[in-house]
Amino acid sequence: MKLYGFPGTRAQRALWGLKEVDADFEYVHVNLLEGEHKRPEFLRINPAGKVPVLVDGDRVIPESAAIVLYLAEKYPEKALLPADIEERAQAFRWTLFAVTELEQPLWRITRHTFLYPPDRRLSADIELARDDFMTMAAILEQHLEGRQFIVGERLSVADCVTVYLIDWANEAGLIDSFPGLQAYLERLYARPEAPPRIADARKAA
Structure with missing residues (x-):
């Protein structure tokens, strides 16, 4: 591959x-x-x-x-996808939650901060996207209370997809008020299988 x-x-x-x-x-x-x-x-x-x-x-x-x-x-x-159909459904749910509810506002912030030409950047949309992210991040924070992983007792596709976004949000200063997400971020990146953090990966670019 x-x-x-x-x-x-x-x-x-x-x-x-x-x-x-x-x-x-x-x-x-x-x-x-x-x-x-x-x-x-x-x-x-x-x-x-x-x-x-x-x-x-x-x-x-x-x-x-x-x-x-x-x-x-x-x-x-x-076993990145749980064998149990109920847990598998939850893995799909949280994977889609990540790419729709968390990733999209992060992309809006990035586009209007760095990617778009200055004359196309909308500061108001940055604030709206921040609000959208914070609202959805609070849902994930609550869900992770008492959990090591998003679904079940081991890492799943939902974690592989989500943890990168939490690192991205951390780079943007968006998880300072979410201790559960901070702990989740540190816990997963401590795994020996984890890739480099975004900041470390950029240094190698």
Whole structure:
């Protein structure tokens, strides 16, 4: 397998999955700063021009959450998806919660702070996105009370997808008032399978 990525991006999320299942893979560095994601050779792999992308033989899987779910199905013995149907439903629920309710406001903040040209940045949308994130983060904080992981008694796809976002939010100073999320972040990144934190990964970019 090959994982196409760039340090500090959602490729870190795919790395979580690959490391947790102990997969044999090659990491292919796609230099976003030099526009390699817009070159024809990469666009043939992912027409959206985004990382990460996992290539497994003839299978090409973009989207970081989809990669983690694919790995969970490919390596069922690693139990990233719970066997129990009720717990599995909860794993799907919290995975989708992460990419819809947590990730989207973080992206809005990032776009209007760094990515958009200055004349297109909306400070009001940054504040709205912060409010949206804080509201949803409070729900996750409450859910994690008394829990080590989001679902069940072991790490699942929901954790692989979510913990990267909590690190992202930490970089933006958004979890200072959430001690449960801070503890969750430290606990999961202490795992030997954990990829580098976003700040450390950026240093290698």
